[in-house]
Amino acid sequence: MEKYPGKKKIAVFISGRGSNLKSLIKYSNKKNSLITISLVITNNPNAKGLEYAEKSKIKNYVVKFKSKSFFESQSLRLLKKNGIDILCLAGFMKILSGNFIKKFSQPILNVHPSLLPKYRGLDTHERAIKNKENFSGATIHKVTQKLDSGKIIFQKKVKILKSDNINSLKKKVLKIEHEIYPKAIAKFITNL
Numbered sequence: 001m002e003k004y005p006g007k008k009k010i011a012v013f014i015s016g017r018g019s020n021l022k023s024l025i026k027y028s029n030k031k032n033s034l035i036t037i038s039l040v041i042t043n044n045p046n047a048k049g050l051e052y053a054e055k056s057k058i059k060n061y062v063v064k065f066k067s068k069s070f071f072e073s074q075s076l077r078l079l080k081k082n083g084i085d086i087l088c089l090a091g092f093m094k095i096l097s098g099n100f101i102k103k104f105s106q107p108i109l110n111v112h113p114s115l116l117p118k119y120r121g122l123d124t125h126e127r128a129i130k131n132k133e134n135f136s137g138a139t140i141h142k143v144t145q146k147l148d149s150g151k152i153i154f155q156k157k158v159k160i161l162k163s164d165n166i167n168s169l170k171k172k173v174l175k176i177e178h179e180i181y182p183k184a185i186a187k188f189i190t191n192l
């Protein structure tokens with residue numbers, strides 16, 4: 001029998017600190033949440049975020065990035081074996097191939113620290129400040145073959161103050177990421 005009947009089985013890919021994973025675990029533990037986190041995979045043996053998975057007794061694996069195809073085939077096997085419905089990327093610093101996205105054949109979501117379509121890729125805060133933007137924010141979007149370009153599911157703005165620097169903006173945006181990722185997942189599942 002399913003442990004959590006009706007809940008979507010989520011896998012989370014991380015590469016480091018795992019604060020977004022922590023916020024997803026917190027959401028999954030809520031009585032009315034629509035998800036259960038069944039699997040955590042990281043490419044980084046030293047990812048601090050693995051501790052959150054361990055603490056919550058979530059199955060977790062380090063799959064070394066010996067090559068993209070090695071990582072992807074091993075991960076795919078684990079995703080299929082665990083009957084994962086949705087894959088959530090949370091601070092996962094590798095780019096998945098079109099082949100992986102096609103073969104997995106279930107939705108993949110990502111959190112990005114900017115108001116997409118602005119500032120795809122890395123160094124988002126640095127670029128937003130340099131361009132004297134009045135706002136930044138975070139976006140949850142579907143992952144497609146084109147980097148940071150899939151359908152936007154949820155977005156929230158934050159004001160960039162004159163006094164902000166890269167670190168203060170990063171902190172503000174991260175707080176928003178933690179807030180909107182669970183909301184976006186719930187919205188996404190509700191609209192499936």
Ligand code: GRF
Binds near residue numbers: 014016020049174
């Ligand atoms: C987040 O800001 C995410 O948007 C970016 O990397 C950071 C990961 O943080 N891609 P964490 O590992 O979830 O703490």
